[in-house]
Every structure is written in structure tokens, then in C-alpha cells.
Amino acid sequence: MTLQTDLDRFLDNLRNGRNASPATCSEYGRDLARFRAFLEHDAIDDWSAVTADHVQRFVAAEHRRGLSGRSLARSLAAIRALFGWLLRENRVRFDPAADIRPPRSGRPLPHALEVEEVERLVSVPGTGPRECRDRALLELFYSSGLRLAELAGLDVTGVDLGEATARVLGKGQRERIVPLGGAARKALGDWLRARSEWADADEPALFISARGQRLSRRAIQARVAHWARRLGLPRNVHPHMLRHSFATHLLESSGDLRAVQELLGHADIATTQIYTHLDFSHLADVYERAHPRARRGNGGSSDGGE
Template identity: 45%
Template sequence: MQKEIDMFSTYLATERQLSKHTHDNYVRDLIKLQQYGVSEQLNQVQDIQVIHLRLLIGKLRQQGLATKSIQRWLSSIKMFFRFCKKQRWVTTNPTEGIQAPKADKKLPKTMDADQVSQLLNIDGSDFLSCRDKAMLEITYSSGLRLSELAGLNLHDLDLKAATLRVIGKGNKTRQLPIGSYALRALQDWLGQRKTQLKDQDEQAVFISQRGIRISVRNIQERFKKIGASQVGQHLHPHMLRHSFASHLLESSGDLRAVQELLGHENISTTQIYTHLDFQHLAKVYDQAHPRANKKS
């Protein structure tokens, strides 16, 4: 099938005008198919059937090829056979109906309670210290997304009731509790906030030193810097949200409540934290059970 691959390669370079890197990836993927065809005496493109592709996917998995790489490979093969059918080299497309293996969900990175405590132990009463501590506390206390934290407005806060309101994904509003530590940090910050305002009508809860709403990028950079100095690791805002969810689920076991607090539409999204919880239990088991680590 060298002729067909060469013509497809020309099509990618001239008509699709793909970058060299992307073009070379497609060609490498097709070489895998070609090599498999030679090994199975499938020398013509029309010899390749659905069963052969399924067997090859299984072989690639056995060889340790990552799921994402297999997904990309199958995407290349599908495009190739669509091209082949358009050229009338094949009458049927053997890739139709073949689904790529689903990628394993990566468990979110979390911090344990001691790490969070160390992270939030920020001294100082200056503008940046008060603001950064309040942002960290409120993110962990209420499990906010980065966009929700940046978009928080004064009218979203009810300090007397210790609650806040956010508009999350899908433009859905949810009301969340504010923990006592976060409430105290927020009150300290609001006192500092007044000193830096340029426009008294500014509604953003968290502002930059320029007196305007702090940007998402600025928050990311501040969290990264604080994470490095406080706990010696890269910190992104979602890590605190993940820690919030994991710690709540670990303590309460109430998956539905955690789903509501996180603003997840489907409980399957929240269920990933049950895996984190199991990892914690498995670790305790390994450390505590007298026969857990017995060597065979």
C-alpha cells in the first residue's frame, strides 16, 4: 500500500497544508499500519478489514503505547481510509464503527490537611499578604473554580450569614458557605481593599495593586509563587478546589452534597474523588494492617 500512502502524504502536504510536524505524525501512523499489513500478508489497502484494525489496536496496547497515542493513531487511520474511499481504492471504510479506547481519567492532585494548613499560614498585614491569604482561604473554604474566584463581586458576599454566591459553568448560580478562617481573612482583606481602590464603584472583591479586578493570570502567578515559598511545590488554584472536595468527601462520605458544593452537573464528575478517598484508605491499610505488605 506504499502508493496509496505516498498519495495521501502528498494530499496532506498540498491540499490540507499541514505543518511538517503534523504531516510526519500522520505518515508514521500509517507506517505502523503498513508494517502490520506486511506481517499479516495484507499487502493491498483493500485487504484491511475491521478485524485487522481491532487486532492491531490490541497489539499496540500490549506494546505499551499510551491511550492518547492510540487515539491519535486511529484518527490518522480514519482520515487515510476516508481518503482511500474518496479515491475509490476501497468500497467500504473499515474504520467506521471503531471507537478509540477511552483515556484513563487522571486523578486530580490534592494536598493533605497539614499541607493546606502550612500553605495558609501566611503572615503579614500588608495589601498583598491580606489579599493572597483571603483568596487562598476562600478557594479552599468554598471550593471555587479559578474563574469564580476572579469573578467574585461585593454583592455576592453575605458576611453576616457567612455565605457567598457564584455563577459557575452553564451560567448556574450556587450559594456556598464561608468557613470561619476564610471569613476572618476576607474581613481583613476588605479593610485593606479600600486603601487601594481607584474607583469607589469597583465591585470586584479581589483587586490588583492597580485598583482593578485581578486577572485570572495574576491569580495563577500569585498561587504559584506562594505554593513554592510555603510548601515547596507548584500550586494551581484547582489543587485547592480538589483538596476541598477530597477532604469533605473523606470526612462526610456524602457524595451528593459534595456534588452540589462543586457545582457538578453530573455526579459521575464528582465520583473521581471517591477514587482519591480509596487511595487514602488503601494507604492507611498498607501502613496499619499487619499482613498488608507481607512478602510472598
């Protein structure tokens, strides 16, 4: 049987066997038609081959398309109802959507920048310490998807340019290793050379002010907003927008939701589902293949301010 044949039989049972309302049948039909198209795009032609990963990626794709938490909950309810019927018909052995929850309603995702907008933002002009620092922190936000607190808390010893990695401390004091793209490595190398003009020998912070002190979160936010305005980006840009752009662009390129979740250091992403741990070599491979600035260096260069 084709996926559509089973869907038709399920919807017929919904209408005539369970006496569901016409509105419910119509909504379930639309939701399941999108799910079927998603599966067929993945070359899935049998419901028994559907896994939790397929459902997770479908929910994430629908979330990125703008569906609310309530609409996603309805889509998941439709998928669970379908698989409940398939179980009773002995067509499948389990419900892959059983443990998946939708994103919470009322928490819209921040806007993501377009790749071209990110390219413009990180092209900070100038070669002085301030410009090198700002270019490096912008590249690092987008290169590795860091939270503001993670970037502000980075020490020099947390960055390994040779290995192209950074060690960050995330929420819940969870430490993770993130890869650095080629553009970020170059920008960080430039900044580390310029940093000596401001830093005392015993200062551990990676990003510092002209007074030699660790750059505060507020100051970092101000620098991001400053360069967005100066370089003509048509919206209010903040650090979390760069983190969200990292996740969006990488997910669109790779389709590997679990790897993106791991790179972000999330307990959940989009579907709030906790995924199995992926080893770093796999994450680095996904990053290298998919991130827009993984291989490119970026020149740079002036402005005042902190």
C-alpha cells in the same frame, strides 16, 4: 442468606452456567469482594437494601483509590451482572447500578494536598493589603471549593460575611450559594478592610490589584504558585488543586458524595451521576461538621508581587 453466599452462587453461575472465562470470573470476584466489603462497612447485609447511592459512593471511593475509568467500568459491569442474576432469582426488585456511569478514562484527577499542606499554604505572613488579599483568596479557594473563574469573577456584593455565604456564577451561568468557613470569613473581613487602600468607590470586583483593577485569572494563578513556593510546598500548586483538595477532604470526612457534588456546582462528580438537589441547610451542616477549616480562624501576614 449472607452477601457472600449470594456472591458465591453468582460466581458459580458465571463459571458454570454462562461459561465465562477464568479471567472474567477472577476479575469479577475481586471487584465484587471489594463491593461486598464496602456494603458491610455500611451495615448492609442484604442485596435488596443496596441503593444507587451505595453504588455511587463505592465508585467514588474506588476512583479516589486510583482505579482508572476502565477498571471502574469493569467493576460496574460486575455489579450489573450480579444484580441481573439477583433479579432473575427474585432476590431484588431493581438494579441500583443501571444508570451509573464510570468516570471517563484518560482524565486523571489532579493531586490533592494534604490537610497539613493546605494549613501551611494559607498561613500567608504579613498584614499589608497584598498579603491580606492573597490569604483571603487562598482561604476562599479551599474553604468553598471555587473554580478559578468563579473566584476571579466574584464581586464584593457576592459575599455575605454575616450569613457566611458567597454567591458564585459557575459553568453554564448557573448560580449557587456556597458556605464560608470561619477562617475564610476572617481572612475576607481583613481583606475588605485593606481593599479600600486600592479600590475606587465604584469598583465591584472583590479581588483587585494594587492598580485597583479586577485581578486576572493568570495573576491569581501566579499568586497561588508564589505562596506555594515561598511556603515550601513540595509540588506545583495551582487553583484547581485547592478545589480538588476541598472535595477530597470533605468527602473523606463526611462520606456525603451528593452534598460535595452540590457544593462544587458539578453536574457530575467522580461517577458523572447527576444527584438530586439538596437544600442549603443540609449542605451547610455537612460543611460545618466535616470541613477541616470550617470553624477555625486563621491569623496571617509578607511578600511582594502583584
